[in-house]
Amino acid sequence: xxxxxxxxxxFSDPSLLILASxxxxxxxxxxxxxxIAAFCGTKLEPGTLYAAIARxxxxxxxxxxxxxxxxxxYRITSAGEIALRAQLMTxxxxxxxxxxxxxxx
Amino acid sequence: xxxxxxxxxxxxxxxxxxxxxxxxxPKTATAWYEAIIEESGQVIEPGTFSRMLARxxxxxxxxxxxxxxxxxxxxxxxxxxLVLERAAMHQHQEKLQEGKHPDWQRGRKIxxxxxxWILRLYPPAWRExxxxxxxxxxxxxxxxxxxxxxxxxxxxxxxxxxxxxxxQPPHAWVRLQRSWKxxxxxxxxxxxxxVVWLFATADxxxxxxxxxxxxxxxTCRLRVEVTQLTPAVFNALDPLLNVLVIIIVTLxxxxxxLGAGWTFAHMRRAPLRNGARLLAFLALIPLWFVVMADPxxxxxxxxxxxxxxxxxxxAMAASSLRAISRTNMWQRTATLVVGxxxxxxxxxxxxxxxxxxLAWWRLFLxxxxxAPRYVEILVSSVVMVLATLMALVxxxxxxxxxxxxxxxxxxxx
Numbered sequence: 001x002x003x004x005x006x007x008x009x010x011f012s013d014p015s016l017l018i019l020a021s022x023x024x025x026x027x028x029x030x031x032x033x034x035x036i037a038a039f040c041g042t043k044l045e046p047g048t049l050y051a052a053i054a055r056x057x058x059x060x061x062x063x064x065x066x067x068x069x070x071x072x073x074y075r076i077t078s079a080g081e082i083a084l085r086a087q088l089m090t091x092x093x094x095x096x097x098x099x100x101x102x103x104x105x
Numbered sequence: 106x107x108x109x110x111x112x113x114x115x116x117x118x119x120x121x122x123x124x125x126x127x128x129x130x131p132k133t134a135t136a137w138y139e140a141i142i143e144e145s146g147q148v149i150e151p152g153t154f155s156r157m158l159a160r161x162x163x164x165x166x167x168x169x170x171x172x173x174x175x176x177x178x179x180x181x182x183x184x185x186x187l188v189l190e191r192a193a194m195h196q197h198q199e200k201l202q203e204g205k206h207p208d209w210q211r212g213r214k215i216x217x218x219x220x221x222w223i224l225r226l227y228p229p230a231w232r233e234x235x236x237x238x239x240x241x242x243x244x245x246x247x248x249x250x251x252x253x254x255x256x257x258x259x260x261x262x263x264x265x266x267x268x269x270x271x272x273q274p275p276h277a278w279v280r281l282q283r284s285w286k287x288x289x290x291x292x293x294x295x296x297x298x299x300v301v302w303l304f305a306t307a308d309x310x311x312x313x314x315x316x317x318x319x320x321x322x323x324t325c326r327l328r329v330e331v332t333q334l335t336p337a338v339f340n341a342l343d344p345l346l347n348v349l350v351i352i353i354v355t356l357x358x359x360x361x362x363l364g365a366g367w368t369f370a371h372m373r374r375a376p377l378r379n380g381a382r383l384l385a386f387l388a389l390i391p392l393w394f395v396v397m398a399d400p401x402x403x404x405x406x407x408x409x410x411x412x413x414x415x416x417x418x419x420a421m422a423a424s425s426l427r428a429i430s431r432t433n434m435w436q437r438t439a440t441l442v443v444g445x446x447x448x449x450x451x452x453x454x455x456x457x458x459x460x461x462x463l464a465w466w467r468l469f470l471x472x473x474x475x476a477p478r479y480v481e482i483l484v485s486s487v488v489m490v491l492a493t494l495m496a497l498v499x500x501x502x503x504x505x506x507x508x509x510x511x512x513x514x515x516x517x518x
Contacts, residue, residue, distance in 0.1 A: 024128075025186035029242040030194065045252050046242050047259030050235055058268065070241040073187060 014044055014052035019061065019076060019084040026065055026075040029053070056080070121192050123157055124166060124185055131170070131180035134158065161185070197245065216248050223253065226260035228269040277509035284506060287499035291492040298488035301481055 021027060021035045029049060037043050044052075053074065056062045061080030065073045076084070126132075126140045138154055158179070161167045166185030170178040181189075220243055224236055246252065263269055 025181070026183050027186075027190060028194075029238055030245050031190045033242075033246070034193075045255035046239060046246055047252070047255035047257075049242075050239055051259050051262050054231070054235065054263070067238070070237045072238045073190075075183070 014048050015056055015061075016084070016087055017042060017044065018049070018052055018056060019080055019087075022062060022074060022076040023081070023084060026073040028071045028073050030071075032074075059083075120157060120161060121189060123154070124161060124181065124189055127167065127179060127181045128186070128189065131178040133176060133178055134174070137179060194245070213248075217243070220248060220253065220256065223256045223260065226257070227263050228266075230269045231263045277506045280509070281503055281506035284499040284503035288496050288503070291496035291499060295489055295492035295496075298485040298492065302485035302489065 017036045017040065018032060020039070021032045024035075027035060029046070033044050033046075033049060053062070057064065057074070059079075060077060061083050062074045063077050065075055122145065123137070123141050126144055127137060132140065134155075137158075138151070141154070142148055158167075162169065164184075166182055166188060167179050168182050170176075170180070172178065221240065224232065224239060227236070243252075
């Protein structure tokens with residue numbers, strides 16, 4: 001699906017990926033990793049994932065639900081949705097301008 | 106874990122399957138039914154489907170829009186998504202446990218222990234919040250070298266994050282004690298590296314034509330003494346080192362004997378601790394004078410003595426600050442003077458040999474770099490520089506802590 005050469009590496013911002021992943025419903029850490037690997041091919045490591053989760057949670061963009069058997073699901077908040085939308089808008093702009101400029105003629 | 110399995114038992118695979126067909130977008134019943142047939146390749150009875158649909162709705166895993174039946178949209182709820190996720194996780198775990206060789210599991214256990222140890226490097230506040238779920242995640246994750254590296258980077262990142270640092274600031278006197286211990290360890294490391302360095306350089310054999318006409322220059326004198334391969338090099342440092350250490354020890358004893366005000370009022374068995382320290386010093390001091398002829402022993406003895414002095418004086422200054430009423434100007438000044446003079450003495454003891462070793466470093470550059478003990482010389486030099494830096498940092502921190510102790514409001518009477 002997604003090949004290695006199109007992997008953005010360190011530029012694929014973990015926070016954005018987490019927000020995008022949580023947009024489809026609450027998930028645990030492991031489910032997030034799987035989901036992110038499935039939809040964009042980036043394999044986040046636990047250290048990176050939790051560094052980003054901690055920051056997002058502190059900003060109030062995601063919130064933790066009640067823990068079930070040690071695992072704690074996270075849910076995107078409305079502030080998080082707004083932030084995700086804003087980031088996606090920027091990305092859309094980048095995409096459309098990039099495509100325009102790449103278009104022949 | 107038990108709860109996890111009970112949930113699994115109540116859910117049929119069929120329910121999970123039709124729930125999974127709804128995950129991407131809300132669907133009308135017809136679209137959903139068609140999607141199920143397409144995904145599974147099997148035809149299910151419309152009656153069965155509507156029963157399953159009702160069951161899912163009753164459990165609260167799906168919700169329906171308000172529109173009338175043909176247009177009514179069904180959508181998966183948060184709870185439904187969680188059930189699916191849990192089932193996927195369960196399947197994954199079963200797959201992991203299938204057909205694994207016992208050696209594999211033993212290796213996995215060892216790796217998990219390493220990973221758990223790395224988790225301890227995270228700040229306490231972080232661990233309290235995230236460690237349990239992180240461990241649960243790591244148990245499922247396939248751990249590679251990159252995972253370990255990533256965790257180490259994560260720990261460093263969390264340590265540097267002021268958010269976790271500010272959650273639980275240790276009391277100023279704890280910080281003071283820590284910085285004393287830091288200075289002490291720096292000094293010990295420095296002393297050890299210094300001895301290694303000296304032996305290593307002595308083995309190299311030094312050029313005899315050191316142009317060293319100014320014999321009065323202490324650095325030059327040291328060089329000449331090194332070339333003569335005598336341990337007498339320490340004599341150059343000895344007077345200063347001994348005087349400083351003796352001053353500190355005397356000061357400590359005086360403080361200790363000053364009276365009830367200087368005891369650790371808030372600590373249990375404080376007099377016992379002080380007594381033990383006093384005995385240690387009483388044993389050390391005569392030893393000192395006995396071995397004065399041999400500078401090696403003086404230096405080696407100086408290290409533990411300085412550590413003890415640093416720790417005790419720091420703790421004492423701090424506890425006295427708590428114990429004594431802050432209104433007495435003299436005691437306050439005495440405490441401050443003691444704290445500052447001791448820390449200054451400590452740092453001098455680290456800096457002076459450090460400066461000398463830098464002078465020797467210049468000498469070292471004249472040698473054959475591929476000499477047999479090159480590695481030892483290099484490593485010990487690096488350790489000496491690092492120890493000096495650490496002592497400087499600890500000194501700054503202790504000054505900070507003393508200031509904080511000074512600034513804390515007095516306890517209500």
